Every structure is written in C-alpha cells, then in structure tokens.
Amino acid sequence: MNETDAFPPRSSHPADDPETASEAVATESRHDEDDRLKPEYVSAVRDAVEAGDAERARELVSPLHPADVADLIELTPADERAAVIAALGDLVGGEVLSELNDYVRDDVIEEMEPAQVAELAAELDTDDAVALIEDLEAEDQQAVLDAMEPEDRAAIESALAYPEESAGRLMQRDLVAVPQHWSVGQVIDYLREASTLTSDFWEIFVVDEGHHPIGSCQLSWVLTCPRSVSVSDVMKREQTLIPVDMDQEEVALRFQKYALISAAVVDPAGRLVGMITVDDILHIVQEEAGEDILRLSGAGDGDINEPVMDSYKARVRWLLSNLLTALLASSVIRLFEGTIEQMVALATLMPIVAGVGGNAGSQTMAVTVRALATNQITASNTWRTIFREMRVALLNGATVAVVIGIGVTLVFSNPALGGVIAAAMLTNIVTAGLAGAAIPLIFDRFDADPAVASSIFVTMITDSMGFFAFLGLATLAGLTGSG
Amino acid sequence: MNETDAFPPRSSHPADDPETASEAVATESRHDEDDRLKPEYVSAVRDAVEAGDAERARELVSPLHPADVADLIELTPADERAAVIAALGDLVGGEVLSELNDYVRDDVIEEMEPAQVAELAAELDTDDAVALIEDLEAEDQQAVLDAMEPEDRAAIESALAYPEESAGRLMQRDLVAVPQHWSVGQVIDYLREASTLTSDFWEIFVVDEGHHPIGSCQLSWVLTCPRSVSVSDVMKREQTLIPVDMDQEEVALRFQKYALISAAVVDPAGRLVGMITVDDILHIVQEEAGEDILRLSGAGDGDINEPVMDSYKARVRWLLSNLLTALLASSVIRLFEGTIEQMVALATLMPIVAGVGGNAGSQTMAVTVRALATNQITASNTWRTIFREMRVALLNGATVAVVIGIGVTLVFSNPALGGVIAAAMLTNIVTAGLAGAAIPLIFDRFDADPAVASSIFVTMITDSMGFFAFLGLATLAGLTGSG
Numbered sequence: 001m002n003e004t005d006a007f008p009p010r011s012s013h014p015a016d017d018p019e020t021a022s023e024a025v026a027t028e029s030r031h032d033e034d035d036r037l038k039p040e041y042v043s044a045v046r047d048a049v050e051a052g053d054a055e056r057a058r059e060l061v062s063p064l065h066p067a068d069v070a071d072l073i074e075l076t077p078a079d080e081r082a083a084v085i086a087a088l089g090d091l092v093g094g095e096v097l098s099e100l101n102d103y104v105r106d107d108v109i110e111e112m113e114p115a116q117v118a119e120l121a122a123e124l125d126t127d128d129a130v131a132l133i134e135d136l137e138a139e140d141q142q143a144v145l146d147a148m149e150p151e152d153r154a155a156i157e158s159a160l161a162y163p164e165e166s167a168g169r170l171m172q173r174d175l176v177a178v179p180q181h182w183s184v185g186q187v188i189d190y191l192r193e194a195s196t197l198t199s200d201f202w203e204i205f206v207v208d209e210g211h212h213p214i215g216s217c218q219l220s221w222v223l224t225c226p227r228s229v230s231v232s233d234v235m236k237r238e239q240t241l242i243p244v245d246m247d248q249e250e251v252a253l254r255f256q257k258y259a260l261i262s263a264a265v266v267d268p269a270g271r272l273v274g275m276i277t278v279d280d281i282l283h284i285v286q287e288e289a290g291e292d293i294l295r296l297s298g299a300g301d302g303d304i305n306e307p308v309m310d311s312y313k314a315r316v317r318w319l320l321s322n323l324l325t326a327l328l329a330s331s332v333i334r335l336f337e338g339t340i341e342q343m344v345a346l347a348t349l350m351p352i353v354a355g356v357g358g359n360a361g362s363q364t365m366a367v368t369v370r371a372l373a374t375n376q377i378t379a380s381n382t383w384r385t386i387f388r389e390m391r392v393a394l395l396n397g398a399t400v401a402v403v404i405g406i407g408v409t410l411v412f413s414n415p416a417l418g419g420v421i422a423a424a425m426l427t428n429i430v431t432a433g434l435a436g437a438a439i440p441l442i443f444d445r446f447d448a449d450p451a452v453a454s455s456i457f458v459t460m461i462t463d464s465m466g467f468f469a470f471l472g473l474a475t476l477a478g479l480t481g482s483g
Numbered sequence: 484m485n486e487t488d489a490f491p492p493r494s495s496h497p498a499d500d501p502e503t504a505s506e507a508v509a510t511e512s513r514h515d516e517d518d519r520l521k522p523e524y525v526s527a528v529r530d531a532v533e534a535g536d537a538e539r540a541r542e543l544v545s546p547l548h549p550a551d552v553a554d555l556i557e558l559t560p561a562d563e564r565a566a567v568i569a570a571l572g573d574l575v576g577g578e579v580l581s582e583l584n585d586y587v588r589d590d591v592i593e594e595m596e597p598a599q600v601a602e603l604a605a606e607l608d609t610d611d612a613v614a615l616i617e618d619l620e621a622e623d624q625q626a627v628l629d630a631m632e633p634e635d636r637a638a639i640e641s642a643l644a645y646p647e648e649s650a651g652r653l654m655q656r657d658l659v660a661v662p663q664h665w666s667v668g669q670v671i672d673y674l675r676e677a678s679t680l681t682s683d684f685w686e687i688f689v690v691d692e693g694h695h696p697i698g699s700c701q702l703s704w705v706l707t708c709p710r711s712v713s714v715s716d717v718m719k720r721e722q723t724l725i726p727v728d729m730d731q732e733e734v735a736l737r738f739q740k741y742a743l744i745s746a747a748v749v750d751p752a753g754r755l756v757g758m759i760t761v762d763d764i765l766h767i768v769q770e771e772a773g774e775d776i777l778r779l780s781g782a783g784d785g786d787i788n789e790p791v792m793d794s795y796k797a798r799v800r801w802l803l804s805n806l807l808t809a810l811l812a813s814s815v816i817r818l819f820e821g822t823i824e825q826m827v828a829l830a831t832l833m834p835i836v837a838g839v840g841g842n843a844g845s846q847t848m849a850v851t852v853r854a855l856a857t858n859q860i861t862a863s864n865t866w867r868t869i870f871r872e873m874r875v876a877l878l879n880g881a882t883v884a885v886v887i888g889i890g891v892t893l894v895f896s897n898p899a900l901g902g903v904i905a906a907a908m909l910t911n912i913v914t915a916g917l918a919g920a921a922i923p924l925i926f927d928r929f930d931a932d933p934a935v936a937s938s939i940f941v942t943m944i945t946d947s948m949g950f951f952a953f954l955g956l957a958t959l960a961g962l963t964g965s966g
Contacts, residue, residue, distance in 0.1 A: 303854075
C-alpha cells in the first residue's frame with residue numbers, strides 16, 4: 001500500500017533537513033492528542049476551497065497520510081465535499097477512497113465518472129478495489145468494470161462472485177508462493193527478480209505441484225536462515241487455512257486466536273487462491289465487536305454518516321416492535337386496575353420494579369452476547385454460565401430488594417407494601433438474570449444473531465414480570481390506600 | 484512465538500505422511516465449524532484425567548495449538564482445572580498461559596510455585612511475560628521476579644515501571660535496529676549471523692547514532708531489493724512513532740488508522756526503546772470495542788470467568804444507582820396521583836411512553852458512543868451529529884406518536900387520551916434523541932468515558948420526561964375516567 005512513498009531515493013538525514021523538521025511541527029498543529037484532525041485545520045482547508053484557492057488547499061493537505069485525507073473529507077459537511085475533492089485533485093487517490101467511511105465513499109463515487117473510479121481502483125489491491133465498487137448499483141458497477149484493464153477486471157469479477165463479507169472478498173490475489181524444493185537462496189533471488197510482485201507481504205506460501213499450500217514461512221525466517229537451507233525445512237507446516245467462503249467474522253476470530261499476520265485462502269479443492277493480511281482484519285474486528293452494541297439497541301448500522309432516512313427506517317422498526325412489547329406490559333397492568341384504584345401509590349412504584357429489572361437483564365445480556373461473540377461459550381460451559389449468572393442475579397436481587405423494601409416501608413409507613421415491593425424486586429431481578437442469559441443462548445443455538453433480537457424479548461419479560469409480580473403480590477396481600 | 488515448531492527439519496510430503504493425514508481428520512473431530520472445541524472432546528480429556536490416565540490426556544491434547552489448550556482449560560470446570568493442568572504437564576507452557584483468560588490465568592498461576600512461573604515467563608516475549616505477572620499480588624510478583632534470570636528480570640521490571648495499559652507494557656524489547664549507512668546486503672548478513680535475535684519481526688528499524696528511529700523497512704522491501712542498495716534509500720521515513728506512555732486504546736486506533744504491522748516505541752527523548760506488533764493489538768481492539776457494550780449496561784468487566792462476588796460488586800453498584808434514578812421517575816408520578824385517581828387508565832399507559840422513549844435514547848446513545856470510540860466525532864462535526872440525531876428522532880417520534888395516538892383513540896374511544904399520548908410520545912422521543920447524543924458528548928468533552936455513565940442519565944431523563952409529559956398533558960387536558 002505504501003509503495004509510492006516506500007522507495008523514494010532520499011539521502012539526507014532528516015534532522016538536517018529543514019523540510020522534514022518543519023513538517024514535524026506542522027503535524028502537531030494538525031492533529032490533537034488523540035490523532036484526530038483539529039477543527040482549525042479542517043476549517044482552514046474548507047476556507048481555502050471556498051475562497052477558490054485550490055493551491056493553498058493542496059498545500060495544506062499534501063503532507064497528510066491518505067487515512068487523514070479520508071478523515072478530512074468525512075469531517076467536511078456533505079454539501080462541501082464535492083468542492084473539496086475537486087480542489088484536492090490527485091491528492092484524493094484510490095487509497096484515500098478505500099479509507100473513507102462506506103456511506104461517504106458511496107456519495108463520493110456516485111459523483112465520479114466510471115473511468116475515473118476504474119483508474120482509482122486500479123491503484124489498489126484486489127480486496128480494496130472490491131470494497132470500492134461492491135456497493136455500487138449494478139449498472140454503475142458494470143460501467144466501472146468495463147472501463148478497467150481486462151486483468152484487473154477479471155480479478156475483481158472473480159472476487160465479486162464470492163458472497164458479501166466472505167473471505168473471497170477480503171483476500172488479495174497478489175501473493176508469493178514457491179515450490180517446496182526451492183532453497184532459501186532461490187526464494188530470495190526470485191523475490192529480487194520478480195519486480196511485478198506486490199511489495200507488501202509478510203509471509204511466503206510453499207505449495208505442492210497442485211498449488212495446494214503445504215506450509216508458510218515468515219519473511220524473518222527466510223532472512224535469518226542460510227541461503228542453502230531448503231524452504232521445506234524452514235516453513236511451518238501447521239497452517240491455519242481459510243476456506244474462501246468463510247464469513248469474515250470467523251476469519252477475524254481465527255486471526256485473533258492464532259495471532260496470524262497473514263493466512264492462505266483455499267478453494268473447496270484445497271488450492272491456494274489468495275491471501276488475507278491482518279491489516280484488513282483490524283477493521284473487521286473493530287466493526288464486528290462494535291456492532292453488538294448497536295444491534296442490541298436496534299440502532300441498525302449506527303453510523304453517523306448514514307443518510308437520515310436509512311437510520312430512520314432501521315430504528316423506527318425497532319421502536320415499533322418495542323411499542324408492541326410495551327403494550328403487552330401495559331395489558332398486564334390493566335389486569336390490576338382495581339388494585340391500583342384502591343391504592344394509587346402502586347402506580348408510582350411499579351415502574352421502579354420494572355426498570356431495575358430491565359437493567360439487570362441488560363447486564364446479563366451484554367455479558368452473554370460478548371461471550372458468544374468471542375467464542376467463549378460453547379456447549380461445554382453453557383449451563384455453567386447460566387448458573388453463574390443466576391448466582392449473581394440472586395445476590396443483586398437480594399441486595400436491591402432489601403434496600404427498596406426498607407425504603408418503601410419507612411416512606412409509606414407500610415411494612416406490607418415494603419415486603420411486596422422487595423419480593424417483587426427479587427423475583428424480577430432473578431427472572432431478568434435467567435432471561436438475559438438464556439435468550440441470547442437460545443438465539444445462538446438456532447444460529448440467529450443473539451445481538452439482534454435479544455433485547456426486545458428481555459425487556460418484554462422484565463417489564464411484564466415486574467408489573468405482574470408487584471401488582472399481583474399487592475393484590476394477594478390485599479393492600480389498600482389505608483394500609 | 485512459533486519458534487519451536489518453525490524449524491523442525493522435516494522432509495516428507497504431508498500427503499504421503501500418514502501422521503499428518505490422520506491429524507487432519509482428528510482436527511475435524513476436535514473443533515466445530517466455528518473453531519471451538521467440541522464438548523465431546525473436552526469431556527474425553529476430562530474423563531481421561533479423572534480416570535488417572537494422564538498419558539491418554541496428553542495424547543489427546545498434544546496436537547493442539549497453545550491457544551486451543553488455553554480454551555480447553557477455560558472450558559474445564561474451575562474445580563477440575565488443577566488436575567487437568569497437572570496431568571498435561573509441560574503441554575501447558577508459557578504460551579498457553581499467555582493465551583488464557585485473565586481470571587482463569589490468575590487462578591492457575593496462584594497454584595504454581597514462583598520458580599515454575601518464572602520458568603514459564605522466561606519462554607515468552609517481554610510483553611507476554613509482563614501480562615503473565617502484572618496482576619499478581621506484590622509479594623508473589625516479587626517472588627517470581629527473584630526466581631528469574633537477571634536479564635529477563637530487568638526487562639520485566641522496566642516494563643512494570645510503565646503505567647498499566649500503556650505502550651510500555653505492550654511493547655517487546657527484542658527488535659532489529661540498524662544504522663542508516665548500512666546496505667541491504669549488510670542487513671541480511673547481520674540477520675543471518677545474529678542467532679540470538681527474536682525470529683518474529685516484520686519490519687526493521689533504522690536509527691541514527693543517538694538511537695532515534697529515522698525510518699523503517701518492511702522485510703519484503705529488504706528482500707526485493709538488490710544487496711547494494713542503502714537501507715536509507717529503501718526505508719520509509721514517514722513513521723508512526725508510539726510514545727511509551729500512550730494508552731493502549733490510542734495505540735490500537737493508530738494501528739488501525741495507518742494499517743500498521745509493527746511500530747517503534749520511543750521514550751520522551753525520542754529514543755527507540757521497543758516495538759509493538761499487530762498481533763498484540765488485535766486482542767486490544769476486540770476488548771476495547773467490546774467493552775462499551777458492557778460499560779453501557781453497567782456490567783463491569785463482564786467476563787464469564789470473573790468470580791461471582793466481583794461481578795456482584797460491579798453490577799449491584801449500577802443497579803443501586805439505577806434504583807435512585809427510578810425513584811426520581813417515581814416521584815414525578817407521585818406529583819400526578821390525583822390525575823391517576825381520576826383515570827386509572829393513565830397508569831396502564833404511562834410505562835409505554837417512558838419505555839419507548841428509553842429505547843430511542845439507547846439507540847442514539849449507542850451510535851454516539853461508538854462514533855466517539857472510533858474517533859469519528861471531533862469538534863468539527865459535533866453539532867452536525869447532534870442535528871442529525873434530532874432529525875432522526877423527529878421522524879421516529881412522529882411515526883410512533885401517530886401509531887400510538889390512533890391505537891389509544893380507538894381502544895379507549897377517547898380522542899383526547901389519544902392526542903395526549905401522541906404528544907407525550909413525540910416529546911419524549913425527541914428529548915431522548917437529544918439526551919442520547921448530548922450526554923455522551925458532554926462526558927467525552929470532560930474527558931470522562933462516555934460509555935460508563937451515560938445510560939444512567941439518559942434513562943433518568945427518558946423515564947422522568949415520559950411520565951411528566953404524559954401525566955402533565957393529561958392533567959392539562961383535564962382527562963377523567965369518564966372522558
């Protein structure tokens with residue numbers, strides 16, 4: 001990826017080089033302590049563009065890393081982005097596009113000519129080029145593909161043939177594979193001669209005659225071994241092979257579990273067809289781990305760059321489901337209208353029982369969803385996990401019940417009411433613990449994403465049970481306003 | 484990390500090798516499709532240990548990757564772990580320990596003699612050795628350090644001098660640094676001769692006389708260049724240097740943003756003191772991204788291996804805070820006891836307004852917390868983000884208000900009641916949108932973790948506002964049971 005700035009023949013020592021030194025100062029003034037672009041810097045670029053001073057804008061932006069140029073475009077209001085991009089010209093290259101937020105990128109690409117997109121995609125590794133065009137409308141995608149060199153087009157078309165979010169889309173086809181009978185010296189000579197190779201690789205793969213991977217060598221092993229040693233004596237045979245149709249979430253978990261830097265991707269016949277590198281995995285780990293929180297709250301993709309109407313559609317569906325479950329809880333209350341009429345204080349207290357129970361359920365649910373997402377829960381420890389959560393719930397329930405029971409007894413001078421709310425609270429928190437653990441586990445068992453629908457059901461249970469236990473016990477205890 | 488299985492001189496082709504072939508079959512029978520150990524396999528090992536057949540247990544476990552041995556220990560019930568570890572003997576090496584869940588590891592290490600822990604730590608890179616002993620009690624830690632070789636001890640002690648979760652704890656000291664006047668050939672010769680080098684590195688660092696990093700070279704660049712070229716002509720000068728006291732979360736964001744494989748760590752004087760590699764970062768990205776969901780629900784560390792009492796302490800504190808805010812909402816209801824007495828139906832409907840509002844608040848909060856955690860929100864787009872959330876909230880609020888308004892009008896044959904609940908719902912969802920966006924942003928502005936306390940406040944606001952708007956409007960409208 002950094003080929004262009006990797007090989008510039010420079011000779012001066014940076015400390016003697018006034019340009020580099022002044023650049024270090026400039027970096028300070030562009031970024032805050034968290035590596036984010038400062039608002040003054042973003043404004044300076046926007047002002048230059050607005051004033052029609054493209055040269056000034058380019059001067060400001062040219063020292064930036066492509067990832068920072070992408071940030072700059074994201075931080076520019078949507079209606080100014082086209083002007084900023086036009087002013088920056090070739091500073092907005094393929095790499096900048098591939099670093100852009102998905103929504104912003106789609107907007108930017110829609111404004112471009114297919115030939116321009118094709119040119120930018122050609123600068124990138126296959127996986128990044130695919131990411132660039134996979135979300136385009138079928139027609140636009142075809143126009144871009146038609147504008148590409150046949151070789152690039154073939155690589156991208158074959159990647160697009162794999163399912164979305166699969167290893168086939170993530171992998172790059174540029175990799176180094178050598179036969180097992182080669183020596184380390186032959187490998188080094190080959191690498192020096194083959195000038196067309198990708199320059200960003202971390203391991204080489206050793207293959208048999210049928211192009212099946214039989215081992216891999218870290219470059220550091222190649223470099224620290226004598227030239228005469230055979231690669232088959234240096235390579236590691238225990239490999240983590242990635243099937244080409246594996247879901248990216250599973251790929252990411254494998255990279256994590258086995259601390260991989262790169263991994264060979266194989267087709268169903270076991271032939272080496274590509275390579276996935278860890279830099280592409282970091283984004284996925286971040287995304288997948290962050291997704292759960294958004295899914296649990298029904299926030300859809302939950303990206304601040306998502307068009308408002310898309311966010312609305314994703315979220316309102318969830319709120320309407322939530323409305324349905326709230327109606328259910330409401331109908332539980334209606335069962336006890338007579339009791340409430342006799343003692344209105346019950347209406348003031350009942351949301352406490354439901355609310356704290358809901359919170360206890362969220363805690364257990366968050367723990368269970370995370371443990372499932374990181375493969376920590378398997379059939380071996382499912383029951384142990386549920387029992388563990390029940391023990392925590394019992395302790396939590398007992399503590400909160402004692403506190404609320406004593407408080408209500410004192411405030412209302414009504415020990416029976418205190419007893420009722422304490423018993424209801426304990427019941428609801430224990431129910432919440434059971435539901436919070438069991439519901440995500442049940443979804444997972446049926447191969448549904450536990451983060452997507454669990455919270456609707458857990459809330460439904462804790463609300464309904466909260467009202468039912470409290471008002472039901474109050475009815476049984478014959479509580480009245482005069483109690 | 485794989486030094487031991489990296490260099491075994493093997494010559495046979497795996498397809499001709501019955502052992503490897505049968506091993507491939509065995510792998511199938513040990514792992515499910517998600518790379519998790521199957522319960523039957525875990526039971527088989529536990530049964531062998533229980534039957535006193537350590538040899539059988541070792542035979543079952545010996546083909547496993549250290550990360551899988553760690554999983555096996557985690558999946559074994561806590562009271563059987565000591566027996567399993569004893570039976571496995573040296574199959575439980577330093578690497579297995581470093582892959583273990585923190586809580587399980589602390590338990591396991593507590594059972595060991597300091598000399599044994601010291602021996603296992605010596606097998607590891609500094610960063611992993613530090614992770615192994617940093618959580619021990621001061622006394623135990625000292626005993627382990629005393630049992631180590633002076634050189635290892637010094638490295639670990641200096642790492643422990645840096646703050647927890649800082650770059651200084653993450654970095655390893657074994658790295659390759661070369662002077663800038665060397666040629667590529669000299670570098671390769673140096674790497675071949677220096678047999679004591681770590682064998683897992685991906686880049687070499689180029690330093691000046693004062694050991695300040697001035698550039699870095701990917702090994703693939705070294706390998707693809709002629710021997711005569713100077714490293715200073717190959718290296719990349721634009722480097723991402725990590726200050727030794729930087730927080731691990733920021734380190735992880737830098738790795739992601741700039742797609743780093745390894746990075747130089749520098750002391751305050753700018754001297755190269757260590758290197759962080761991406762394999763250690765993957766865990767952190769996963770942890771940090773997953774943490775928010777646990778913090779938002781007040782689930783503490785939220786690990787299924789955490790001792791029950793620790794989980795209880797973390798969670799009950801949150802539930803008691805939640806109880807306090809629920810009391811506040813309850814006191815809002817008490818203001819309107821008179822209105823409820825006149826029309827008990829209000830008590831059945833009010834939780835709907837509060838509940839759906841709470842959900843809308845959670846959605847906005849989840850989006851904002853994620854955007855803050857990934858540095859997507861800066862001073863440049865804070866207001867834009869708030870306005871965007873308000874627009875979504877208005878659309879959501881209008882939709883839900885219309886649905887509930889019409890529904891209540893029809894069910895209760897009471898248009899005034901329908902109008903009141905619709906107005907209250909709109910008010911509450913818009914309030915929820917504002918609170919869900921603004922509260923995390925305010926916490927972030929004051930350098931507090933937005934995930935930790937936001938949800939308590941958002942819930943407090945949506946509950947109180949839900950009850951206040953609904954019951955207040957009902958009072959103003961003069962609703963009575965006969966309406």
